Amino acid sequence: MIATALIVFREVLEAALIVGIVSAATRGIPGRARWIAAGLGAGLLGSMAVAGGAGLISQLAEGMGQEIFNASILLLAVLMLAWHNIWMTSHGRELAANARRIGADVRTGSRELSVVLIVIGVAVLREGSETVLFLYGVAASGDTARASMMAGGALGVAAGVLVGVLLFRGLLRIPLKWFFSVTSALVLLLAAGMAAQAARFLIQADVLPSLANPVWDTSSVVSNSSMLGKALTGLVGYDAQPAGMQIAAFVVVLGAIALGMVLVRRRESAPPHTASAPSTS
Amino acid sequence: MKRIAILAATSLPLALFAAGEPELSLVLENHRFTPDRLEIPAGKKVKVTVENKDATPEEFESNLLKIEKVIPGKSKGIVFIGPLKAGEYPFVGEYNEKTAKGVVVAK
Numbered sequence: 001m002i003a004t005a006l007i008v009f010r011e012v013l014e015a016a017l018i019v020g021i022v023s024a025a026t027r028g029i030p031g032r033a034r035w036i037a038a039g040l041g042a043g044l045l046g047s048m049a050v051a052g053g054a055g056l057i058s059q060l061a062e063g064m065g066q067e068i069f070n071a072s073i074l075l076l077a078v079l080m081l082a083w084h085n086i087w088m089t090s091h092g093r094e095l096a097a098n099a100r101r102i103g104a105d106v107r108t109g110s111r112e113l114s115v116v117l118i119v120i121g122v123a124v125l126r127e128g129s130e131t132v133l134f135l136y137g138v139a140a141s142g143d144t145a146r147a148s149m150m151a152g153g154a155l156g157v158a159a160g161v162l163v164g165v166l167l168f169r170g171l172l173r174i175p176l177k178w179f180f181s182v183t184s185a186l187v188l189l190l191a192a193g194m195a196a197q198a199a200r201f202l203i204q205a206d207v208l209p210s211l212a213n214p215v216w217d218t219s220s221v222v223s224n225s226s227m228l229g230k231a232l233t234g235l236v237g238y239d240a241q242p243a244g245m246q247i248a249a250f251v252v253v254l255g256a257i258a259l260g261m262v263l264v265r266r267r268e269s270a271p272p273h274t275a276s277a278p279s280t281s
Numbered sequence: 282m283k284r285i286a287i288l289a290a291t292s293l294p295l296a297l298f299a300a301g302e303p304e305l306s307l308v309l310e311n312h313r314f315t316p317d318r319l320e321i322p323a324g325k326k327v328k329v330t331v332e333n334k335d336a337t338p339e340e341f342e343s344n345l346l347k348i349e350k351v352i353p354g355k356s357k358g359i360v361f362i363g364p365l366k367a368g369e370y371p372f373v374g375e376y377n378e379k380t381a382k383g384v385v386v387a388k
Contacts, residue, residue, distance in 0.1 A: 007376070054338065055353040063359035066350060130340065133351055134376050137337030203347055206361045213347065224344045241345055
């Protein structure tokens, strides 16, 4: 039972960390709870569909369907997180100031919230489908300890969710002055880490070269199968034995999003354009 | 059966150099890999077909080999291994880590 709980916990953990961070990062946007719930629901339903179609998906793309699928949904999440962070750069402060004024500007928020729905949906989808497959295997096996293993699975899910909730609560305790800086830094690392994971799947599918593998080996310090290793993978795409291409993907995405944020911030703080103020001419 | 597997595993490197594209296969049955030791030539990319004969899905996982692939019950999955430096590269079936484990040896 404990073994099952641990396996499920490891799978759920990554998704829980993402949901925790994204939920905190969208603080102050009216109606976000509904969108987060919708993302969770869509992700769970999607997990079951993907688990059910696992055989079909793996046959696609000459047997590499699963890798391409995983890489695609990770890259989709990267795009959404990038957009989120750049959007937040211009709206974060305003939202923090209006955090208690519900219904401030629902229209500004709704486009952003569909991004939240997608990020949470794909995070849950990816980790969830593996959990569903694993639990299906447990349920289908003739094992006498089946009931206790399923209980272990439920325990693992609960523990994973708890970590996500604790992270969320912990982030909310950060004073508003630093709150958006901390959450955007976390989202930035999250996106870069996902890009590194996507690169890993594309290497696996033989689409990308590995560019030296491994570049370093820190498995004796933090192994990827340990809890800490799994948590770090979820947070920053940690790999104890990364390939060069994974590092390149991390650096490029980190740099691109950071640049986008800097440019938006610079534009915001610059004096108004003459075009937007025609009366000056 | 086991003897055949050992024979196959030991004679494989020879067969690999003869064939244009190296291809190997692994069978998963009763949550165990056969062979559980796969020898491949160093510096070459090898295509390995993993056949899951169990009714339940399994996740073929190896951090060092950069593989994480679900293989549904009663089906086959393809993984690419290498090119690797000479050495040992362990892999596991993540859903049954206690029994489903093996090692790729690059020579």
